[in-house]
Amino acid sequence: DAMVIQNPRYQVTQFGKPVTLSCSQTLNHNVMYWYQQKSSQAPKLLFHYYDKDFNNEADTPDNFQSRRPNTSFCFLDIRSPGLGDAAMYLCATSRTANSGANVLTFGAGSRLTVL
């Protein structure tokens, strides 16, 4: 089945210790997104790639970086995690970006705990 896979599902790190979360997709979608979601809050878009074009949200901290080495993979790097970065990180894909009927397909998420 075509899908979006995130690894790891659960990540525990220490304050300030870098973390990399990965996302892969078999849908061949052009757009890949990274969202941060804290408990009982709306998903917050961090950035997205349209093919190789990187689009950073204005309020995404510099502590968060992303890489998309090819169509199938996308990585989220948190350079120096703080306690406030503990959250669920959701990867999503879509066929296109500038469309109203743009359905997102999400991965199962990576839950980050910062000690």
Added chain:
Amino acid sequence: GQNIDQPTEMTATEGAIVQINCTYQTSGFNGLFWYQQHAGEAPTFLSYNVLDGLEEKGRFSSFLSRSKGYSYLLLKELQMKDSASYLCAVVDSNYQLIWGAGTKLIIKP
């Protein structure tokens, strides 16, 4: 600013009907989504409305009134597996997706 409002939590009984409301104020409108999210899992697509009216899909229906900035998700014949959060999201004039915080639906036997 852009805003999506949904009730934080609702409780309903198995077999009953529940309506989850969503009101929005956004810069432009290019459609409204409902997603279902079970605890600790990814959101999954339920419905998309861009024109006024009711869209029915099995036990789930979604309604939109653009003039009122209002939508609802109607769930019929509730099952225990419907216990989840339901997220409303609006596509604005720049095709940005504006998310609500979600409504946690608790189903009781």
